[in-house]
Amino acid sequence: DAKTTQPPSMDCAEGRAANLPCNHSTISGNEYVYWYRQIHSQGPQYIIHGLKNNETNEMASLIITEDRKSSTLILPHATLRDTAVYYCIVRVRDNYGQNFVFGPGTRLSVLP
Amino acid sequence: NAGVTQTPKFQVLKTGQSMTLQCAQDMNHEYMSWYRQDPGMGLRLIHYSVGAGITDQGEVPNGYNVSRSTTEDFPLRLLSAAPSQTSVYFCASSSEIIGRDTEAFFGQGTRLTVV
Numbered sequence: 001d002a003k004t005t006q007p008p009s010m011d012c013a014e015g016r017a018a019n020l021p022c023n024h025s026t027i028s029g030n031e032y033v034y035w036y037r038q039i040h041s042q043g044p045q046y047i048i049h050g051l052k053n054n055e056t057n058e059m060a061s062l063i064i065t066e067d068r069k070s071s072t073l074i075l076p077h078a079t080l081r082d083t084a085v086y087y088c089i090v091r092v093r094d095n096y097g098q099n100f101v102f103g104p105g106t107r108l109s110v111l112p
Numbered sequence: 113n114a115g116v117t118q119t120p121k122f123q124v125l126k127t128g129q130s131m132t133l134q135c136a137q138d139m140n141h142e143y144m145s146w147y148r149q150d151p152g153m154g155l156r157l158i159h160y161s162v163g164a165g166i167t168d169q170g171e172v173p174n175g176y177n178v179s180r181s182t183t184e185d186f187p188l189r190l191l192s193a194a195p196s197q198t199s200v201y202f203c204a205s206s207s208e209i210i211g212r213d214t215e216a217f218f219g220q221g222t223r224l225t226v227v
Contacts, residue, residue: 099170
């Protein structure tokens with residue numbers, strides 16, 4: 001199973017871009033990279049996902065390296081409400097079916 | 113659209129008691145799952161279901177039972193509660209479309225304390 005490695009915590013100034021890195025060096029060719037976040041023990045919230053190409057939606061941008069061994073989630077203008085734990089997940093298709101394997105994630109603190 | 117609804121939001125049980133955590137989704141999703149989250153940790157899969165009448169075990173299934181009689185509902189039963197089952201429980205659902213990957217929708221959680 002492809003695993004991910006994220007820094008345990010990061011700080012970002014309000015209004016600045018937050019760049020959250022993720023390493024997934026054992027990712028398979030057909031596995032997607034997903035990003036979720038969890039705000040203060042609420043249910044995880046989907047942010048974005050991608051396979052090879054960079055992706056952008058109303059919440060964030062996802063930059064995946066050409067070799068797909070790492071990616072970066074970008075929150076272009078972080079606000080205090082973006083303070084959360086961010087999970088980088090490689091989609092696993094195994095005995096657990098369509099399930100997500102959550103690591104400890106990165107705790108992002110947006111500072112005023 | 114309510115999405116994924118979990119009840120109750122909070123529950124305190126005594127050791128040995130049984131209870132059922134409810135999960136319902138109104139998005140006609142085939143796939144539903146239960147996770148638990150212990151303090152400072154990520155989510156761990158308990159049980160999952162790929163459709164009505166089909167369930168399977170996840171990473172940490174011991175002490176829990178599930179059934180899936182309808183597409184909408186996926187209850188989680190604690191047979192004999194233990195303090196080690198004190199945790200926050202999340203239910204999730206997603207659409208199973210062959211050849212495509214889709215996002216999962218999570219409920220707001222049930223915070224369970226076993227004393």
